[in-house]
């Protein structure tokens with residue numbers, strides 16, 4: 001449902017280049033004002049295409065895009081309240097820092113003193129006060145990044161689009177810039193739409209993440225939603241490390257895998273439906289074999305500084321990755337213990353729309369249930 005808080009809305013948007021298969025396939029979503037969004041997905045999944053459609057660099061082949069409730073399919077880029085920070089920053093090497101940031105304001109023919117005060121303010125926002133006269137070529141990667149951001153925010157856009165802006169930076173600087181960008185978004189209070197294929201970056205920075213694959217949104221939600229309740233194998237695999245095994249739903253809250261049945265908190269499946277089970281490595285506790293819910297034999301063990309990364313095989317042959325602060329011994333039998341809440345049950349290849357429809361159907365027939373359950 002759209003409301004005044006919605007700044008961008010995609011309604012059944014499809015994008016094709018020439019007559020080829022769609023790059024984006026019937027994509028619908030809403031973006032709320034003042035939040036930090038991340039489009040996350042592997043290379044070629046359509047992230048940049050979504051940004052270009054929002055920026056107005058291209059039109060959808062089908063469907064509608066709304067900005068503040070107005071359809072903007074045909075509105076040109078320069079008439080949208082949107083600015084983009086590109087991966088390569090696209091700064092002008094022959095202009096100094098001040099003139100790079102001032103560029104758009106000069107095109108708008110603003111007065112010199114207005115330009116000066118706006119540029120100064122933008123540079124202050126990105127912690128580059130005093131760098132006005134520096135040449136771009138004399139700036140480091142991280143500083144260039146901030147000039148590019150200042151150049152975008154000086155236009156006071158309602159939305160800032162950031163296309164993999166940290167990918168050229170080394171790991172340490174990248175982490176620093178993640179904090180800076182997040183902080184900047186909070187201070188400015190405008191909507192950021194950030195593109196990355198780095199799941200850790202997405203989890204660390206975002207209010208909301210859209211996980212994309214092959215031109216469609218697989219799942220959207222807060223970082224915790226997506227990490228804790230991945231909707232399908234693609235999302236589970238893409239976000240964090242997971243153990244994924246095949247099982248069968250016996251009835252609501254009872255699932256069978258690795259030759260045993262377990263209590264879980266998921267419902268809404270057909271009886272005996274084949275499902276996939278995901279358990280995060282940090283949710284598995286290593287115990288004595290007789291105390292675990294599963295018995296497994298240790299195959300390999302790596303020390304990772306804060307924990308051991310153990311790979312073990314259960315009696316049915318499933319592989320389990322365990323993160324444990326305790327050390328194991330290769331070839332010994334261990335027990336694996338886990339809570340019912342740690343078992344996430346998924347239907348293979350379910351889209352978010354199918355998931356919503358199933359929840360709706362399930363909750364309609366189950367209205368009297370008082371207990372809160374995870375309906376998968």
Ligand SMILES: Nc1ncnc2c1ncn2[C@@H]1O[C@H](COP(=O)(O)OP(=O)(O)OP(=O)(O)O)[C@@H](O)[C@H]1O
Nearest residue numbers: 017023041042043044045046047048049050195197
């Ligand atoms: N102008 C174009 N003409 C034809 N195909 C294109 C064009 N631009 C992009 N594509 C194709 O569209 C698909 C999606 O591209 P897009 O740039 O949106 O992906 P992405 O998720 O941003 O990937 P990356 O992380 O590699 O930048 C890719 O398969 C790409 O080859």
